[in-house]
Amino acid sequence: MTFSHIKAVAFDMDGTLLDGRSELSQENRAACEALRASGRKILISTGRTYKSAQLPLDGFAFDGYVCSNGATVYEADGSMVHYHKLEAEAVIGILEELHELPLYYEMHDIESNRWIVKEDRQRMEDMIGEDELIEGINWRRFTFYNMTASASREELFARIRSGELEIVKIFIWHAQPEVLIGVRNDLERWGSKALITTSGPHNLEMIPPGVSKWEGLKYFCRKWELSAEEIMAFGDSDNDLEMLTYAGASVAMENSSANVERVAKFRAGNHTENGVAQFINKYIVK
Numbered sequence: 001m002t003f004s005h006i007k008a009v010a011f012d013m014d015g016t017l018l019d020g021r022s023e024l025s026q027e028n029r030a031a032c033e034a035l036r037a038s039g040r041k042i043l044i045s046t047g048r049t050y051k052s053a054q055l056p057l058d059g060f061a062f063d064g065y066v067c068s069n070g071a072t073v074y075e076a077d078g079s080m081v082h083y084h085k086l087e088a089e090a091v092i093g094i095l096e097e098l099h100e101l102p103l104y105y106e107m108h109d110i111e112s113n114r115w116i117v118k119e120d121r122q123r124m125e126d127m128i129g130e131d132e133l134i135e136g137i138n139w140r141r142f143t144f145y146n147m148t149a150s151a152s153r154e155e156l157f158a159r160i161r162s163g164e165l166e167i168v169k170i171f172i173w174h175a176q177p178e179v180l181i182g183v184r185n186d187l188e189r190w191g192s193k194a195l196i197t198t199s200g201p202h203n204l205e206m207i208p209p210g211v212s213k214w215e216g217l218k219y220f221c222r223k224w225e226l227s228a229e230e231i232m233a234f235g236d237s238d239n240d241l242e243m244l245t246y247a248g249a250s251v252a253m254e255n256s257s258a259n260v261e262r263v264a265k266f267r268a269g270n271h272t273e274n275g276v277a278q279f280i281n282k283y284i285v286k
Contacts, residue, residue: 007230008041015236020272031277034285051112066216071168084208090193104173170206177201197239212242
């Protein structure tokens with residue numbers, strides 16, 4: 001296989017570019033540097049907010065960032081290019097439903113802030129303190145204690161209705177994946193107002209209709225005058241499906257979901273074993 005035509009490479013973060021400790025390994029960092037040295041652009045395409053995406057990158061700069069599953073797009077310097085928000089009344093309606101369920105949930109706004117309804121905070125804290133072995137639990141705890149803000153239900157609803165708070169994503173989490181199946185079925189009725197996707201078995205992510213990582217990447221295709229065939233994308237979860245479907249070279253991680261494996265053209269090793277670096281070093285920057 002040859003990839004000499006590839007001009008830009010986009011990476012999902014969790015389960016893809018980041019290792020099992022949710023860090024950017026030296027091997028993957030070096031592979032990204034090699035791509036840039038070869039004249040190619042490198043992009044982040046993640047479900048994370050811009051602020052939380054920066055933490056594991058630890059100062060390593062990319063040429064652009066597609067965040068919140070495409071709801072927000074940023075230039076290399078962190079300036080926002082554009083965003084898509086959920087309708088205020090849809091957000092409030094969804095939150096009213098989630099309030100009645102034993103779930104962990106957050107709202108992410110256009111400033112990369114994470115919001116929790118104050119009245120539900122104790123319940124959520126209890127949920128993330130239950131089991132040390134749950135996938136992603138340490139990151140969940142870190143964001144809860146270090147990155148979330150809370151306000152009363154009344155205050156949050158008023159700020160959302162007034163437009164002071166513009167929400168781009170609602171994140172839902174539970175320790176037992178089977179619980180989310182029924183939750184997703186119930187929330188599907190918001191389909192005309194909010195698209196449901198996921199970045200792993202323990203979560204659901206609700207974003208504006210028409211939004212995806214691929215739609216975000218198309219901004220950079222226009223900016224650099226690149227065709228879809230000149231884009232390579234790495235991913236592992238269902239929120240990567242659109243970009244893996246349309247990118248000219250799509251790479252699924254060994255730890256990918258079944259849906260990702262079906263659409264991706266190529267395979268890389270496990271994210272815990274520097275699968276991204278292995279693929280890049282073997283096939284792109286030999």
